[in-house]
Amino acid sequence: MPRHALLFAALAIAIAIAPVAAHAAQRTYANPLDIDYRYAWEVMNDNVSFRTGADPVIVRYGDAYYLFQTMADGYWMSKDLLHWDFVKPDHWPFDGNVAPATLVADGKLFLMQSAFVPKPLMVSTDPAHGTWAFWTHQLPPVPGATRYDPAGKLEVRGPLPPGPWDPGLFRDDDDGKVYLYWGSSDTLPIYGAQLDMRLDSTEGEGKRLAFATQPQALLHLDPANHGWERFGPDHTMGDKPAYMEGSWMNKRGGRYYLQYGAPGTEYNVYGTGVYVADAPLGPFTYAPYNPVGYKPGGFATGAGHGSTFDDAYGNTWNTGTTWLGVNQTFERRIVMFPAGWHADGEMWVDTRFGDFPQRMPDHALREGESTFTGWMLLSYRKKATASSSLPDHPAALLTDENPRTFWVAKTNQAGETVTVDLGGTPTVRAVQVNYADYQSGRYGDAPDIVTQFVLEGSTDGKTWTTIADLSSSDRDRPNAYIELDTPARLRYIRYVHKHVGAKHLAISDIRVFGNAEGKAPAAPQGLVAVRGQDTREATIRWSAVKGAVGYNVRWGLAADRLHSTYQRFADQPTSFTLRSLNRGVRYVVAIEAFDEHGVSELSQTVELPAR
Incomplete structure (x- = not known):
């Protein structure tokens, strides 16, 4: 030499x-989020213990972000969505939050936990230091719902289930009205009602909150037409009842996007769906591009039951729950993905390479600008x-x-x-x-x-x-x-x-x-996508790419909107059945290969006609 x-x-x-x-100088993150998930404190399954976190709500209050989740004796704070510090509140009446809801209104941060029995609504103007007070010691009873006393003894029966369980709070900035959405069931719908939440009230706490309207059923599962709402791993458990839960509302361009989780948190296909309306309580129309948040493949699988929020630069993010299920069925972690809306109102959540490193932007992202680092x-x-x-x-x-x-x-x-x-x-x-x-x-x-x-x-x-x-x-x-x-x-x-x-x-x-040094893999060839006799399904196959580590099967409503991804590794078969389609919706399918060098060009696209 x-x-x-x-x-x-x-x-x-x-x-x-x-x-x-x-x-x-960390500027990237990777899912699951790097936080100190708390150990479950109750004895479960013959004294098996485990760290867990699920049903995340991230809200921006002041100059910081706050993360609330199921099964924690406090919450987390971050200034940059990268580094999270646990906050132990000085006044915390909860025996562990479950699927909490938040609301920022009138300069205050409100926190509501899921409830079957009377629970408080908390409020803070200094969450960074863990300072909270009671807005009301007991939420008003849901009109028409079965109610229990704090000891769990049946008090009053009604046509609605006890609650609100899995609540979601939303304030319409146009008129200041506040709405409550809730529900978690394999048979019952998502409910909604307007609240009379008197934010400037100086009266006693019992007069600060009441129901302004009767609750009404808003959303129902329809697995017969929505393949992704079917239960089980890869939606393989047929007509077994699935769960609809985890309400969250956003408003964009004068339209209301009511989100929900389905079909079950304990499966790889746990995703986020959305219905759209012109008013906070509907009527709602199912979005044909559902599931909007979906991550059935890869290391961290599952993306349902979370929140959608904007960062300091106006970029939108969607949180969700990923499943582990080793020690106990509901052993889980938290994930976060870039999200947003197209000009025509279509909502999207980007889970492509969703558990690979992602950039945390320090600016408003341009249309189509990805947060994926390209680190393989x-x-x-x-x-x-x-x-x-x-x-x-x-x-x-x-x-x-x-x-x-x-x-x-x-x-x-x-x-x-x-x-x-x-x-x-x-x-x-x-x-x-x-x-x-x-x-x-x-x-x-x-x-x-x-x-x-x-x-x-x-x-x-x-x-x-x-x-x-x-x-x-x-x-x-x-x-x-x-x-x-x-x-x-x-x-x-x-x-x-x-x-x-x-x-x-x-x-x-x-x-x-x-x-690694070298060229990215070649684009996959021979892509075939055929809709099944059950039109909620399609068989997808392709020719293997030499040296590939894996593939991203991508689909959506148009060639430039392939927002759904199923990641497959190269030691898995180069064919599988996709069971998450909606009847009567036309799709476009494509595939890309990846290895240690990078990502291939996208394959040719294949149409799945509406059936």
């Missing part, structure tokens, strides 16, 4: 193994070795992109390690460490429930440099996302354990993101 080539190679190696600062998955099915493993929980499970399988070390002692061999020396830009709860034995909160580890990188497996040091972390990070401030060309990533506040050290996946 010429002398100048030797010098160049030595310089490249020196750069590659130089110390790398981690997350000093480098770790899929790569060789992983560990210092120790329990039987049936080998290190190989760390790179399978399945959060329901996991490696377990023999001890939870500092010094246990896992090493992932990327097979080459791609440019590494981010790492996500996803912990699992295997016989964790924890409930509630405690000072030792913190996550501490070090990430090291190497080009040869002999000389190591620290690329992230969380050995002094003071918070729990079940889905720790680390963005490298300086990208590094590395072959090996090593996790060095320090501490986790659980009985066992268990990790489901170590996900490495960046780019």
Whole structure:
């Protein structure tokens, strides 16, 4: 090799193994969100404990964002939607929020939790410091609903179910009127009513809130015509009753968008639907592009039951719930996706590469501008070795992109390690460490429930440099996302354990993101999409692309509106049945391939005629 080539190679190696600062200037995030999900505090399923979070509401109040969720003894605050700090309220009468609702009105932040028995409505003008007061100690009873006393004893029967469960609050800025939406059932609809919410009242708290109209049924599931509303994994459980829940309302361009979650939070196909109206209480029309938020494939599956909000720059975001279900059926996490509306009123949520790193914009996004970083998955099915493993929980499970399988070390002692061999020396830009709860034995909160580890990188497996040091972390990070401030060309990533506040050290996946040198894969050929005899379904197949890591099957109402995505990995069949279509709606289908270099051009489009 010429002398100048030797010098160049030595310089490249020196750069590659130089110390790398981690997350000093983080501008990206990856789903599931990196927050300290709380351990469920009740004893469930023979004392199985687990971290969980679901049914997220993010609201902007003042110069900060606040995240409320199911199963938490407080909430989170962020100034940038990237870094979240837990807030422990000084006055918190709830025994854990369930599917809460928020409202910003008259300079106040209101919080309502799901209820079957009388519950309070809380208000704050200083949520950053956890200061809350009662707007009313007990919500007024829903007219015509079955009511229970606080001990759960039946008090009054009515034609409506007790509630409001899964509430959603909305204030129409045009006239200041406030509306309540609610419902969570496999047989009952979403209800709505106008509230008489006297925001400037100086009277006693009992006179500050009342129902101004009788509740009315607004939305019903129609799985016979809406394929995505069918129950089960990939909608395969036929006509078994599914759930409609999680109301959320937005207003855009003078129209009202009432959103809901279906068909069930415990499945990969949990999505968000929307009905549209010209008035807050309807009548509502089903949107033909439903489900508007849908993520059935990939690492973090599920996108239903969340909120839609605008950031400080006017960009719209949609939150949702992704499913784990290892320790308990309702073990879940929180996801967040870019969203918005087209000029003609069509709502969209972008879940394409929804669990790969995304940019957090510092400006108003242009029409069609993506938040996807282009950082590809480098770790899929790569060789992983560990210092120790329990039987049936080998290190190989760390790179399978399945959060329901996991490696377990023999001890939870500092010094246990896992090493992932990327097979080459791609440019590494981010790492996500996803912990699992295997016989964790924890409930509630405690000072030792913190996550501490070090990430090291190497080009040869002999000389190591620290690329992230969380050995002094003071918070729990079940889905720790680390963005490298300086990208590094590395072959090996090593996790060095320090501490986790659980009985066992268990990790489901170590996900490495960046780019390998080379061309993106070729566009897939041979795409065929045929609508089934059951027109809620279509069979889609294509020819495999050499070297592909996976594919995004994309569909929508037009070639420039392929907003729905089903991510498939290359070791899965190149054909499957899509069961989420609406009867009588014409679709356009296309597919793209991706690998460690990038994303292919989109294939030719194929039409699925309306049937």
